[in-house]
Amino acid sequence: MSQTPQGASGDRRVLKIGTRGSRLARSQSAMTAALIEQVTGLPTELVIVHTDGDDLSIPLSAPPRPGAFVARLRDVLLDGEVDIAVHSFKDLPFAPMPGLSVVAVPQRAAALDALVSRDALGLDELPAGSKVGTSSPRRASALLRYRDDLEIVPIRGNVDTRIRKVREGRVDAAVLAAAGLERLGLHDEITELIDPKVIVPAPAQGALAVEMRTDDPLAATVAQINDHDTRIxxxxxxxxxxxxxxxxxxxxxxxxxxxxxxxxxxxxxxxxxxxxxxxxxxxxxxxxxxxxxxxxxxxxxxxxxxxxxx
The missing domain is CATH 3.30.160.40 (Porphobilinogen deaminase, C-terminal domain)
Structure with missing residues (x-):
């Protein structure tokens, strides 16, 4: 499996898999590509696609189009520039996209949110006034219901960037998806897995969506990587x-x-x-x-x- 920038040409026998360029997205897509190669017998190639969500100057509260992290990936899939797109399922808008189908949902990773804190303190142990980083309205509202003495600090960026902000003391702790940390081999960074009764995870958090054009004859074969329990x-x-x-x-x-x-x-x-x-x-x-x-x-x-x- 190789990686090329968007638009590079390649052998038509190679399945081109569109992915965002972050380390986490590439890791998730590479894992999925390996499964696809097993069921199709075809080699794959990752094609890096820059999305609106990757542009930190664009507020996630007002993206140009719904699905800031997936809209551009869907464009290149519909245009035939790639054969398959791999998304974090929680990023997909609930409305279906005409011409595209989620053909498979591989086995899910951890669904819970995780606390990463500078001093290895759990959520109950953080001192009053501690700064907790998250740009998620869901996480922010749940945190303040549980601990109204905390200060919520908006932070964005990839997983490594947010961990670095904790280490540098810009925030005392941050809340991230446990799945992303585990897929990047950063399980040791997790101070605490947060009880879902405290912060209910995002719908489909930890799951991946494999999307293809509805008329692609290979879709039924790729669907073999679907995990029955995760899909339910x-x-x-x-x-x-x-x-x-x-x-x-x-x-x-x-x-x-x-x-x-x-x-x-x-x-x-x-x-x-x-x-x-x-x-x-x-x-x-x-x-x-x-x-x-x-x-x-x-x-x-x-x-x-x-x-x-x-």
């Missing part, structure tokens, strides 16, 4: 996004746990559509076979409960 969990979580009509700045969390044929979904919503804050948890039994519709129905039901006015 992600279907429930992302249906919450759809149900509440979330935007990229909505403080929404959704986290599911699958145990046998039992699916539990926890969701949290803050300051959206007249709801100051709501928290819902429900468990259902799943039908055998393909219970994706059951999972989506659970997500829709939880979304409706989140939007109920007291």
């Amino acid at each position: 969990q992600v279907a429930a979580e992302r249906q919450v996004l759809t149900g509440v009509q979330a935007t990229c700045t909505t403080a929404i969390g959704a986290h599911s746990v699958l145990q046998g044929y039992s699916l539990t979904l926890m969701a949290d919503l803050t300051d959206h559509m007249g709801v100051a804050h709501a928290h819902v948890a429900r468990t259902i039994g799943l039908r055998r076979g393909d219970p994706t519709d059951d999972a989506r129905a659970l997500g829709e039901s939880v979304a409706e409960q989140l939007l109920e006015r007291p």
Whole structure:
């Protein structure tokens, strides 16, 4: 597997996989490329694509288009410049893109958020007034509900940049996705995995989405890398996004746990559509076979409960 800048030419027999250029995105895409090579028997090539979300001068609260981290990747996929796009699933808008399909969701990494602190202090141990870095409305609102004596400091940048800001003392701690730290071999940087009852993870956090053109005959083969359990969990979580009509700045969390044929979904919503804050948890039994519709129905039901006015 090789890496080329966007637009480089190559052998048509090589599957071109579009990815963002961050170290984490390239690592995730390389892992996915290895799985795709196994099921297709074809070599792959990573094509680096710069997205609006990579431009730190563009506020994530007002991106030029929905899905700041994925819109440009989808452009080059639709244009045929790449054959496959690999996304962090939590970055995908809930509305489907005409002409494209998520053909596979590989096995999920850790779904939880993680605290990285300079003095190895857990969330309960941070002194009053400690500066905690995050630009996520979901994380910020949950942190202040749990510890209203903390100061939330907006920080952006890749994983390494945010860890460096903790080490340099610009913030006392930062909240990041545990999956990204683990995929980069930075598990030792994690001070604490945050209980999902304190900060409900983003819908589909830790999962990857493999997207292809709907008319690509190779899609059915690539779909073999799909992980059944992950797909079910992600279907429930992302249906919450759809149900509440979330935007990229909505403080929404959704986290599911699958145990046998039992699916539990926890969701949290803050300051959206007249709801100051709501928290819902429900468990259902799943039908055998393909219970994706059951999972989506659970997500829709939880979304409706989140939007109920007291």
